[in-house]
Amino acid sequence: MSLHSTNRARPRKPWQWIDIRGRRTGMWAFALNRLTGIGLVVYLYLHFVMLSQLFMGRAAWDGFVELAHSPLVLAFDVVLFAGLIIHGLNGFRVALNGFGIGVRQQKTFFYGLMAVGALLLAISTYLIFTL
Amino acid sequence: MPKLHVRVLRQRPDTQARYDHFDVEVPDDANVIDVIEACWRQDQNLMYRHACHHASCGTCAVRVDGKEVLPCIVPLTACKSTDLVIEPLRNFPVVGDLVVDVSAFFQRQAAAGMVITRDAEETIDGHPFQPSELLQSDGKLERRHYNRFENCVECGICLSACPTLSATDGFFGPAGLAAVHRAWEKSTNATERAALLDLADRDGGVWQCHGAYECSEACPQEFDPAEAIMDLRRALIQRKVAALFGGGR
Amino acid sequence: MPAPHVVIVGAGSTGAACAHDLALRGLRVTVVERGEFSNATTGRNHCLLHSGGRYAVTDQESAIECIDENLLLRKIMPDALELNDGLFVALTEEDLGFKARFIAGCEACHIPYRELTPAQALAREPLLNPKLLAAVQVPDGVFEPWRFSMAFLATARSNGAVCRSYTEVVELVRQNGSVTGVKVLDRVTGKTDTIGCDLVVNAAGPWAGEVAGFGGIEVPVQPTAGIMVTVGRRMNNMVVNRLDKPSDGDIVVPQRTTSIIGTTSWTVTDPDAIDIPPEHIQKMLHKGIELIPEIATVTTRGVGAAARPLIKRANEDERDVSRTFECFDHKRDGVEGFVSISGGKTTTARGMAEKLGDLVTRKLGLSVACQTRTTQLLSYRLFYA
Numbered sequence: 001m002s003l004h005s006t007n008r009a010r011p012r013k014p015w016q017w018i019d020i021r022g023r024r025t026g027m028w029a030f031a032l033n034r035l036t037g038i039g040l041v042v043y044l045y046l047h048f049v050m051l052s053q054l055f056m057g058r059a060a061w062d063g064f065v066e067l068a069h070s071p072l073v074l075a076f077d078v079v080l081f082a083g084l085i086i087h088g089l090n091g092f093r094v095a096l097n098g099f100g101i102g103v104r105q106q107k108t109f110f111y112g113l114m115a116v117g118a119l120l121l122a123i124s125t126y127l128i129f130t131l
Numbered sequence: 132m133p134k135l136h137v138r139v140l141r142q143r144p145d146t147q148a149r150y151d152h153f154d155v156e157v158p159d160d161a162n163v164i165d166v167i168e169a170c171w172r173q174d175q176n177l178m179y180r181h182a183c184h185h186a187s188c189g190t191c192a193v194r195v196d197g198k199e200v201l202p203c204i205v206p207l208t209a210c211k212s213t214d215l216v217i218e219p220l221r222n223f224p225v226v227g228d229l230v231v232d233v234s235a236f237f238q239r240q241a242a243a244g245m246v247i248t249r250d251a252e253e254t255i256d257g258h259p260f261q262p263s264e265l266l267q268s269d270g271k272l273e274r275r276h277y278n279r280f281e282n283c284v285e286c287g288i289c290l291s292a293c294p295t296l297s298a299t300d301g302f303f304g305p306a307g308l309a310a311v312h313r314a315w316e317k318s319t320n321a322t323e324r325a326a327l328l329d330l331a332d333r334d335g336g337v338w339q340c341h342g343a344y345e346c347s348e349a350c351p352q353e354f355d356p357a358e359a360i361m362d363l364r365r366a367l368i369q370r371k372v373a374a375l376f377g378g379g380r
Numbered sequence: 381m382p383a384p385h386v387v388i389v390g391a392g393s394t395g396a397a398c399a400h401d402l403a404l405r406g407l408r409v410t411v412v413e414r415g416e417f418s419n420a421t422t423g424r425n426h427c428l429l430h431s432g433g434r435y436a437v438t439d440q441e442s443a444i445e446c447i448d449e450n451l452l453l454r455k456i457m458p459d460a461l462e463l464n465d466g467l468f469v470a471l472t473e474e475d476l477g478f479k480a481r482f483i484a485g486c487e488a489c490h491i492p493y494r495e496l497t498p499a500q501a502l503a504r505e506p507l508l509n510p511k512l513l514a515a516v517q518v519p520d521g522v523f524e525p526w527r528f529s530m531a532f533l534a535t536a537r538s539n540g541a542v543c544r545s546y547t548e549v550v551e552l553v554r555q556n557g558s559v560t561g562v563k564v565l566d567r568v569t570g571k572t573d574t575i576g577c578d579l580v581v582n583a584a585g586p587w588a589g590e591v592a593g594f595g596g597i598e599v600p601v602q603p604t605a606g607i608m609v610t611v612g613r614r615m616n617n618m619v620v621n622r623l624d625k626p627s628d629g630d631i632v633v634p635q636r637t638t639s640i641i642g643t644t645s646w647t648v649t650d651p652d653a654i655d656i657p658p659e660h661i662q663k664m665l666h667k668g669i670e671l672i673p674e675i676a677t678v679t680t681r682g683v684g685a686a687a688r689p690l691i692k693r694a695n696e697d698e699r700d701v702s703r704t705f706e707c708f709d710h711k712r713d714g715v716e717g718f719v720s721i722s723g724g725k726t727t728t729a730r731g732m733a734e735k736l737g738d739l740v741t742r743k744l745g746l747s748v749a750c751q752t753r754t755t756q757l758l759s760y761r762l763f764y765a
């Protein structure tokens with residue numbers, strides 16, 4: 001008997017993926033983690049594109065720094081930070097769970113970390129817009 | 132006698148799924164299984180599974196208003212309204228209407244080997260089952276003794292609730308991994324224990340879990356498969372770390 | 381020449397055990413069940429693997445059958461049984477007066493028993509009514525009925541039997557006074573087809589009369605329903621019986637995480653439409669509380685009802701295969717190739733199947749002995765292997 005003997009549940013429609021009826025905290029935590037994870041990867045590439053400005057000479061880079069200080073981009077930075085915080089903290093939770101820590105308290109753990117995250121985000125938002 | 136409006140997701144292997152509407156009347160104290168049965172009396176082509184009507188066989192699991200339940204123990208009074216939507220479990224192939232194919236699930240349970248029925252002598256570490264002993268000061272049962280894999284009725288609800296399984300086929304699933312965990316926990320034979328950990332370590336094993344905990348939320352037996360999965364992860368990490376430093380075992 | 385083909389109608393414990401018996405004797409077997417396997421009387425019974433104690437005074441023939449099968453199933457059925465023993469407890473002086481007769485009955489039927497003092501009984505069963513006067517321990521057990529039947533079907537299947545659920549018999553095919561097959565409606569495909577065979581076994585429980593009627597044969601069945609009330613917590617370790625003659629609500633069977641109180645008895649017309657009288661539920665709880673007072677503090681988890689198939693004998697002086705269940709060869713109704721089996725208990729399903737197998741092989745002119753006594757059953761899970 002192998003681990004892989006499954007007859008495929010047919011047909012697996014994409015909408016089932018967002019069938020959230022009956023789902024609770026853990027599903028949201030997982031979904032959030034996946035979305036932010038993907039978001040971060042996308043950002044990583046964006047980030048490379050930005051860094052590549054360095055190769056395009058000083059003017060281009062200065063122009064970019066200028067743009068980076070526009071409120072719109074600053075707001076984007078906040079979103080990025082939110083994603084990073086949510087993903088990082090949640091990843092921290094999942095990893096600790098894997099060590100057997102905080103498994104039963106997973107919901108409290110999640111909400112607690114998200115509260116910490118909100119605080120961090122508030123502070124960083126303040127810093128982003130003031131510095 | 133409340134009048135109910137029920138929508139049941141109907142399908143056959145070769146047909147498009149559709150919702151059929153039923154208007155039924157059942158006694159006030161009826162459970163959802165009685166509603167399904169009332170629909171069946173109107174249309175005996177309606178396929179559904181049931182046997183015990185008291186959460187022991189595990190056959191009747193379906194989704195009611197999107198949430199996985201054993202309809203035999205859900206009273207109508209627990210439903211939001213007199214409109215019900217009844218659908219088969221997710222993440223299983225559908226045989227017809229509310230009947231899903233549980234073959235792969237039972238094959239995995241068999242591979243895990245752990246049986247669910249037990250003698251009293253096995254209930255608490257060799258002592259007979261004594262409810263009063265299990266009561267904590269607040270009158271609640273202590274989980275450690277009460278919520279064990281042996282409470283599982285193999286209903287498949289945790290598999291339907293699992294977001295990992297709705298995207299991947301190869302996952303062993305919560306109940307299966309919990310069975311592996313319990314077998315590992317109970318075994319005193321080192322070789323067997325190692326083999327069980329190997330099983331949990333493989334592709335489709337505990338590392339595929341994303342920690343959404345929906346299985347434990349949905350389990351009608353108040354069992355906690357996610358906890359078992361995380362405990363297997365802990366044991367595996369421990370083993371890997373020990374192997375790293377101890378030269379391997 | 382290929383082995384004779386037998387179609388079994390109904391996959392309750394009786395049909396499932398018959399499939400196992402006949403497949404093991406080398407026959408080709410097809411089981412057709414109109415719903416989920418074991419969805420009816422078997423699925424919803426009281427789950428008591430009888431030690432025979434319950435019948436030790438009133439029906440010793442049944443009691444002996446029960447203890448024999450009980451001790452045998454322990455050896456051959458892997459994972460559908462909880463072997464926790466049972467207690468018969470005396471709550472009143474009247475119950476106490478019954479004790480001597482009960483013990484004499486156990487002895488006459490070779491049912492192992494042990495007398496416990498109230499203190500010993502309470503030590504093992506803390507939630508028992510503390511006012512108990514005496515207790516006797518017997519080897520009762522508990523089965524999970526769906527898994528019980530599936531174990532037989534799994535083994536039958538491994539021996540070549542074909543097991544079809546959601547396949548309903550709608551007609552018996554007859555040719556010159558013989559039944560030569562069944563017409564079935566497959567609920568998955570919606571198609572009807574005919575399964576030809578050498579013999580049909582009617583194991584349709586309370587529907588046995590209906591199935592026989594498809595062939596124009598009269599089997600007068602009087603379905604008699606009983607209810608089981610399941611509470612939300614396991615209250616007892618062992619099966620708890622009232623030490624008295626069998627009566628309504630006198631057993632609390634612990635099963636898995638629950639306890640089940642039962643049962644009652646009333647006649648119904650249609651086994652598909654059993655309306656549960658609310659006062660029966662109250663009665664069960666009331667009787668249950670007498671045995672285990674703490675039942676008053678827990679919620680009801682589920683209520684189920686099932687119908688016993690009681691058959692009136694067509695001809696009283698015609699000798700039956702057994703008195704504890706009915707096994708008709710419809711030859712006496714002028715029909716060949718058709719046998720009905722019903723009654724008995726889930727506990728005695730294997731024994732019933734043995735008798736049926738003897739009759740069937742005799743009718744088919746074969747002489748193969750029953751081997752189910754010594755054959756290990758497979759796990760119910762392997763039905764899906």
Ligand SMILES: Cc1cc2nc3c(=O)[nH]c(=O)nc-3n(C[C@H](O)[C@H](O)[C@H](O)COP(=O)(O)OP(=O)(O)OC[C@H]3O[C@@H](n4cnc5c(N)ncnc54)[C@H](O)[C@@H]3O)c2cc1C
Nearest residue numbers: 390392393394414420421422425426428549585606726727
């Ligand atoms: C309330 C109650 C409590 C009981 N408690 C116990 C107990 O604790 N211990 C014990 O050992 N025994 C107990 N019994 C007895 C035991 O349950 C029965 O003797 C046994 O289940 C009968 O099994 P069966 O297979 O004959 O009937 P069933 O289980 O009813 O099986 C008949 C099957 O035939 C199928 N069928 C019907 N018509 C058709 C058709 N046209 N085509 C195809 N299939 C069809 C049905 O779907 C059904 O599954 C109890 C009985 C009752 C009523």
Ligand code: HEM
Nearest residue numbers: 033034037038040041044087088091092094095340341342
């Ligand atoms: C801050 C530190 C980080 C931590 C602690 C962390 C932790 C984790 C963990 C534990 C998981 C697995 C979650 C699960 O099993 O569902 C995960 C998934 C993932 N992470 Fe991170 N991560 C971090 C930063 C990042 C960054 C910077 C990126 C992007 C470049 C990223 C991208 C992803 C992606 C794409 C996934 C897969 C998501 C999924 O499968 O649902 N992570 N992370």
Ligand code: SF4
Nearest residue numbers: 283284286287289350
């Ligand atoms: S663990 Fe719970 S939800 Fe999963 S199969 Fe067992 S009883 Fe059902």
Ligand code: FES
Nearest residue numbers: 184186189191203
């Ligand atoms: S009918 Fe057995 S669990 Fe619901």
